Amino acid sequence: xxxxxxxxPTARPAVGAHRRRRSLGGDRRRAAYLMLAxxxxxxxxxxxxxxxxxxxxAFTRYDILAGTMSxxxxxxxxxxxxDPLWWKAIGNTVVYTFFTxxxxxxxxxxxxxxxxxxxxxRAWYRTAVFMPHITATVAIALVWMWMFEPNIGLFNWVxxxxxxxxxxxxxxxxxxxxxxxLMSVWKGIGLKMVIYLAALQGIPSDLYEAAEIxxxxxxxxxxxxxxxxxxxxxxxxxxxxxxxxxxxFEQFYVxxxxxxxxxxxxxxxxxxxxxxxxxxxxxxxxxxxxxxxxFLLVLxxxxxxxxxxxxxx
Amino acid sequence: MSLESAVVQPAPASGASxxxxxxxxxxxxxxxxxxxxxxxxxLMVAPFVWMVLTSLKSHAEVMSYPPxxxxxxxxxxxxxxxxxxxxxxxxxxxxxxxxVSHTVINVVLAAMAGYALARLPFRGRSVLLMLVxxxxxxxxxxxxxxxxxxxxxxxxxGGNDFLGRGGSGWLDSWWGLIVPxxxxxxxxxxxxxxxxxxxxxxxxxxxxxxxGEFGIFAxxxxxxxxxxxxxxxxxxxxxxxxxxxxxLIVTRSVDLRVIQVGLAAFQQTDATLWEYMMxxxxxxxxxxxxxxxxxxxxxxxxxxTAGIK
Numbered sequence: 001x002x003x004x005x006x007x008x009p010t011a012r013p014a015v016g017a018h019r020r021r022r023s024l025g026g027d028r029r030r031a032a033y034l035m036l037a038x039x040x041x042x043x044x045x046x047x048x049x050x051x052x053x054x055x056x057x058a059f060t061r062y063d064i065l066a067g068t069m070s071x072x073x074x075x076x077x078x079x080x081x082x083d084p085l086w087w088k089a090i091g092n093t094v095v096y097t098f099f100t101x102x103x104x105x106x107x108x109x110x111x112x113x114x115x116x117x118x119x120x121x122r123a124w125y126r127t128a129v130f131m132p133h134i135t136a137t138v139a140i141a142l143v144w145m146w147m148f149e150p151n152i153g154l155f156n157w158v159x160x161x162x163x164x165x166x167x168x169x170x171x172x173x174x175x176x177x178x179x180x181x182l183m184s185v186w187k188g189i190g191l192k193m194v195i196y197l198a199a200l201q202g203i204p205s206d207l208y209e210a211a212e213i214x215x216x217x218x219x220x221x222x223x224x225x226x227x228x229x230x231x232x233x234x235x236x237x238x239x240x241x242x243x244x245x246x247x248x249f250e251q252f253y254v255x256x257x258x259x260x261x262x263x264x265x266x267x268x269x270x271x272x273x274x275x276x277x278x279x280x281x282x283x284x285x286x287x288x289x290x291x292x293x294x295f296l297l298v299l300x301x302x303x304x305x306x307x308x309x310x311x312x313x
Numbered sequence: 314m315s316l317e318s319a320v321v322q323p324a325p326a327s328g329a330s331x332x333x334x335x336x337x338x339x340x341x342x343x344x345x346x347x348x349x350x351x352x353x354x355x356l357m358v359a360p361f362v363w364m365v366l367t368s369l370k371s372h373a374e375v376m377s378y379p380p381x382x383x384x385x386x387x388x389x390x391x392x393x394x395x396x397x398x399x400x401x402x403x404x405x406x407x408x409x410x411x412x413v414s415h416t417v418i419n420v421v422l423a424a425m426a427g428y429a430l431a432r433l434p435f436r437g438r439s440v441l442l443m444l445v446x447x448x449x450x451x452x453x454x455x456x457x458x459x460x461x462x463x464x465x466x467x468x469x470x471g472g473n474d475f476l477g478r479g480g481s482g483w484l485d486s487w488w489g490l491i492v493p494x495x496x497x498x499x500x501x502x503x504x505x506x507x508x509x510x511x512x513x514x515x516x517x518x519x520x521x522x523x524x525g526e527f528g529i530f531a532x533x534x535x536x537x538x539x540x541x542x543x544x545x546x547x548x549x550x551x552x553x554x555x556x557x558x559x560x561l562i563v564t565r566s567v568d569l570r571v572i573q574v575g576l577a578a579f580q581q582t583d584a585t586l587w588e589y590m591m592x593x594x595x596x597x598x599x600x601x602x603x604x605x606x607x608x609x610x611x612x613x614x615x616x617x618t619a620g621i622k
Contacts, residue, residue, distance in 0.1 A: 025434070031526030032433035039426035040441070042496040046460060047448045053459035064462075067478065114350060121347075127609065128354035131361070134605045134612065136555035138573040139597035142580055143364045146587050152378045154363055160379075186357070194613060218342075247452050250557050254577055269454050276458050277562050285458050293455040300450065 054293075057286035064280050076287035086288065088263055089271040096181060096267060097245040104185045105237055108192035113226055115193075116200045126197070133190035141254035144183045145170065148255070173264040176256045180265055183251055188244075192237050199233030200226070239303030243296055249273070268292050361598070368392070368591035375587050388588070395592035399583070400567060404575035405596050411490055411560075411571060412553040418495040419549045420542055427504025428530050432516065442505070449498040453558060461562055464489045489563040490571070494556065500545045507541035508534065544611040547604065551612070554601060572597045 061072045080086045111129055115122050132140065147154040148169035156166030167175040203226065211221050249269040252260070259266035259274075268288065276285035367375060368391055370384040396402045429435070430442055464483040467473060472480025483489035511534055519529040535542075560571040570578065576593050583589070605612060 028433050028526055029435045031530075032429040032435040032438075035425035035429040035433070035527075035530070036441070039422040039496050039501055040445075042422070043445065043448050043498060043501075046463070046493045046496075047451055047456055047498070048444075050456035050459035050463065051448075051451050053462070054455055057458065111350075111353060114346060117346070119343075119346070119350075122350075125350045125354050127606070128357045130609075130613075131602060131605070132357060134551055135361075135598045135601055136557070136573050138555075138557050138577055139594040140360065142576055142590055142594050143360045145580070146367060146591065147360060147363060149587075152376060152380060154380065157378070157380050186360075189357075243452070247454060249454075253557075254580065257581065272454050272457075273558075273562075276461070282458050282462065289455050289458060293452060296452050296455075 054286045054289050057283055058290045060283055062283045064282055072283065076283050077291075080284060080287050080291070085263060085266060086271060089266045089268045090291075092177065092265060093246055093248075093267045093269075095177065096184070096248065097242060099181050100184045100188065101238065101241045101245050103181075104188040105192055105234070105241065107185070108189045108237070109196050109227075109230065109234070111189065112193045112196035112200055113222060116197060126193075129193050130190035132187045137187065137250035138254055140187060141183060141251045144179075144251075145255055148179055170255050171261055173261040176260040176264045180251050180255050183255065184245075184248065187251075188241065192241065195237050196230065196233055199230055203229050235303060239299060242299045242303070246292065246295055246299070268295075361602070364591050364594055364598070367587055368395075368595050370588055372586070372588055376585075391588050391592050395589040398586070398589055399575070399579050399593065400570075401572065401575060401593045401596055403568065404570050404572040404593075407490075407569060408554055408572040408597075410487075412550050414491045415495055415553040416546050416549045418491075419497055419500045420546050422496050423500035423545065424504050424535060424538070424542070425530070426501045427506075428508050428534065430501070431505045431508035432511075432534070433526065445498045445501050449502060457558065457562070460493055460559075464493060464563055484563050485565045485569060487569070490560060490569065494553070494559060497549065497552075500549060503545050503548075504538075504541065507538055507544075511537060540611065540614070543608065544614050547608055547611050550604070551601060 058076055059072055059074070060069050061075070062069045111125075115125055115129075119125075150156055150166065150168040150171070153169075155169065159166040169175050169179045207225050207229075208221055211225055216224060247269060248267065252265050252267055252270055253273075256265040259270055269292070272285050272288045272292065275281050275288060366382070366384060369387050369389065370381070370391075371386065371388050374381060374385060426445075430438065430445070461484075465481060466477030467482035467488070468475050468477040470480070470488065471482045471484060471486060473482050474480075483492070515533055515537075516529055519533040524532065555573065556571070557573045557577070560574050561577070564570060564574065567575075572593070576590070576597060579590060579593060
């Protein structure tokens, strides 16, 4: 674009020697906008708009085939809360969380404390514990499915060595949830352990030395020093674990397809998936998503209050 | 380059190398400790070992009871056979293409955005940062329905008119697989944190040398960020490679399946061919494990910096 001869009114008089300084702020601002534009537009389009849209869709009747939309008010919410299966899904999600999160946390903190001593090969132990975290949930769930196989699988064979007749695991309504919980505990320990390990590095060793001089044994030291000082880390681990747990999907999808035997393992995410992508009822799915979102929001806020820190710091 | 060196943060103030029993426990305690840790490690690794062993047994041996631990004959031929039986090779390639695309796009775009948020002054910077952090906390299932609708109604793609009606848009296409998840707020945030740590003098030296803002970003600051780039690249690659829900809902055709979706589909149709399925899971997990074993430090750095995944 050819510049007009008239200087823009905001331009300062000095050219030449002062040019660099004059334009510095503007250059940097322009550079900032250019550098931000692709990423910010992407996030706005693929996360910003969808988040708002879910909220809107939840209050409408949207027909994906006809492309029509009408206001529904609270109808979708009334409908899902009249649906016993949705209550079952909420219940199953809570049960799953209640048994997975504390167990994995307890195991993780014990391993972290054991690994925080100076040991030969401790890098190997840490790697072994962390490995499940970085591998794909779907692939790993298939391996567990194979271990859970009732007739020729590893678990029931090992149990038979002790004279125990193992259950049908994933296909038995009484055991399906337990099966998924077992796998999830195994998979979830690694990340929690790494966060605990990082927190343990911050506990000053003179506390332990003093306690040792006072004659406190390892168990006493753990409960009197380690556990209290791990308080903030524990809350942090708890919050991220709860949030992850409410969003769990893959292991349920693979280990117990179709929501499990007698809906024993239908969780909230699975119901959302079914509403949206099997029945193509986007409005119901959005209302269900909003309920899940509300749970997560409350957990996040409560967690932040207790941990006194930002989730992402 | 071990997990150890990454978790041990810059030497603690007390100066001791670890707050545990610094002097070392008495011998018997040590042996018990090792025994417990070895047992735990074995429990963690056992499923991986069982996966590999199963993938190398004959079908008859897999189906026999009681199970054998080691294959009586090592059936390496299971791998080519599995690839011939189900298109695991195609799935693998698709996953690789998508994970590499995501990694490249995310590193480039998120580095620029993170740099601007960390080092360039502009109006609304703190508001924008808060917004990026907020998008990080939006759960997958809160946005997935409209994301799907956005992909489906992408104008002028997949037979859609210019209003996005009539066709399938980006569904069942490379566009739909790659573009929506290409930029992650986590990567922007990580880059911002890393760029914040660089000294201001460098930036000013670049400016004195007459470099523009892009020059300073690309030629002065970013070359110092190799560990940060490695961290973001690995986390992006891992998340992309392991992603399941999005590829599951946007693709229909077998040619576009990623390996995780392909495995789940294989399970639903051929659930008794465990040796092939385990060969497939080896293909799906081993690349990540190998990558992880060589680059643990960067993975852990990423988790420690971000706190959350």
